[in-house]
Amino acid sequence: MKKTLIYLILVFLIGCDSSLKYKDIDYTFTLNAIPEIKPLKAMRMDLGLLLSPVQIFFYDSLLFVSAANQPFNVKVFDTNKDNELIGEIFENGMGPSETLSVFNLIFLDDGTVWVHDVVSTLMKRFLFDIKGDAILVEEIESLAFMNPILSSVYLRNDQFYTTTQAIVPLSRFLVYSREGDEISGVGNYPDYGIEMPPMVAVDVFSGQLISNPQKDKMVLAYEYTDLIELYDEKANLLKRIHGPHQFVPDFDIGDRSGTPYMKRVFNKTQHAYKSLAASEELIFLLYANGKTVKPGEGEASIHHNKVLAIDWEGNPLAFYELDHAVTSIAVDWEKRIIYGLDRIESEVYAFHF
Template identity: 25%
Template structure:
């Protein structure tokens, strides 16, 4: 009797092992599916950052720079553009090898070759040439950095599309890549003539990665409200194949590879959404962050294998405060954190010279100017 009883026990044991094995397979499969869904979203906190490297800035003394907003580096030249004004001399050209001020460019106005305000200046792959973007009249203007003409030598209007594009950057082949605000679509890749090459992303899906304040759900938010909250600088690298967009109101970074339209998202160092209320303007939802809103990422500069994100993390009214000064996080294009830099000047925008291992910025202190940080 005892010997015959062994077989049922073995059978029960084997069945239990098989069942457990099948459960493990199913769980592993589900986990692998979830990890694939999470593969394109990378979270980090302050604890994940390397110990900061203190950078000491060397400030220039260029009196022509009055109220700088941003800059770019091209061919050993710094191109520094001013905040909105009604004057000429919209941007300045500085020889970085000697520190010499060369000239200013940009005639204020709405006529041919004129410009009203500059939100970004970019390199489109032409020697000594840059393109400035005027978001108010949605116009691109090309300038030769070395000739004496203050007017643009070429210009074109931002293409008319069914999407309203707030920010644009140059993509490979002198195409345009922009962030949309009036629908569910996040990004649009198009030709200079306005032909659509590709649509990317969904604003509703973007906001699902966050726990929203006030009990809001993604279904409560209109696309224009979500896109407004996630706006920020968008820039491409030298060959126009990689694009990075950072959020000024949210700790959110999108890395976009235009070769195949692959993307990754970085969330951090804070993973809490700033408190906001839904307000309305002309019938449209708008986020009201109140007086306690802090600005998060202020600018980004792309290199060959990595990019540098300028992090502010304080209210705009404290922008020039010597307390809680800007930091820079360096990431590779897989989203891995490489370096953490602490600056000793409050800066508005940055540009990185990888060859000479220098980070340039424009300060927002009492005497704003160009500053260099060797890293």
Template identity: 25%
Template structure:
């Protein structure tokens, strides 16, 4: 009788493990796949070392050079990309920047994040519109662990990912003070959740974007294949997990060492859809390619999801890219390809009916 009871207990435990709910909704593929060919866009006077992000506001475009030798930001007119000015000088003086992780437009102001200084700096357009002036510096609360991305929530609040592992996001006021934390890492790795949250947070590093018009905050993982969607208007949260699953890593001396794939590398929330640049190469594949002399870096795919996380379309590109800007008015993708001397590339998507929203 005892043996039967033990067998029944084992069966129940195995059944419970097998049917344990995932912390996300899986997706396997996209209903539509389309190949796109890019057209190089000449840039006036600028030389980039690692063009990483592109942000457009009205008739001005800012391009972030992650490893710039002199200025992290180059400004151009949009859409002809004629040169305007350079800003964000790299250096050690109080007004210089040590690093530049991301940049965001907020009206006529451009915010830049310097993780090494733990500061957000605001530049505003001059009256002539041909330059940006340094107007404000926000030093981030010491409770914030090395912010690597941010979005402007409103005129008094920023949101940054939480790399302590305690939550998913930190809300910060205009003076840099931590207001509150929100969410949790949607991992099924319970052991690491209990014992190595900082390492888990490192492995779950995500790129984020926010659209104030629809209230959607999206986060995509740099490792693995996970998209999170937070609707800050109705407080809903959706997690979509692709075929490569959540970030895979091992813990060594408190750090998360990646063992799976390079995943997403940029995301943009438009008024009607979410766009994400995806790589999908394993670290073994990257190492083997490097040994062959192939240093190509970036993602060959742009994934399109609905604002609720439904897969809509996959674009296969003929360039490996990092940053992108979706121009819904002209149904165009402007992207930066770090592998080319002329890094700006345009993809036209004139056949689209339900994507490429503003």
């Protein structure tokens, strides 16, 4: 109880100190430093009835829409065939070739795809093939993570790099082998001069993780601070940038039966990066623009209408202002289209950039 009181005092001081800054920042930037700021107009896609959509993904002209609590977890649409529905895959269940959820799709050059089933804490690899009008998916292998995994990438060294809520070891990433064995914890959490309990830090510094298609580098973008980190395939930090609004996490520490936890606060806790898409040259980040959540906003609070574009050197290149807020993005890099999912309307929108 005494420790929790000390932490509560520290967090009060955070809110009173606007001069807090991160250590070891390579550079900061503002909106004025971004070469292109451009509004984008939404076009609603006719995909038919989408029930309980959660996220979207794009690969090789195919748009994937994952859903919750449906007979199949993913619907697949071919954008080269007038967005025709060509199949439903990953039957909901716990058996072979089934999943309870689809949190991420990681496509490999050998015609297979890793599926992150966050509900069952499994990573499954499937054969993925299209024959005529039919999609073939067949489970090849499966591995279980021993810790709760929030975001993951699979790199060309045959290792999974994951963000986690585990506090032993207290590392930025937990690394797993192809067989699912925990190899090590690597990297450190950012430091802006405030001490906090480990179980609070893992929430305060939660973020979205994605790799480039060649799978030899990755980017981590944070949810409660507009901080972006670029890493190589061994999780060596290459660059850390802060912007465009340069805010640090602002939160309270709650007490749950003697255990401290991060308490997000209405009109106080700011939000940053929420969904990522990456090519070999570019990274697009759906950005909450530093906004806070107001009481009663509900699901509207997870929909945003700004997209920051950077390159793999961390240089900000463009800032797109969408005329329709979305909660998940995917990108057709060849046709220069951002796809955005509106979970409230259960619709997908296309934005030409």
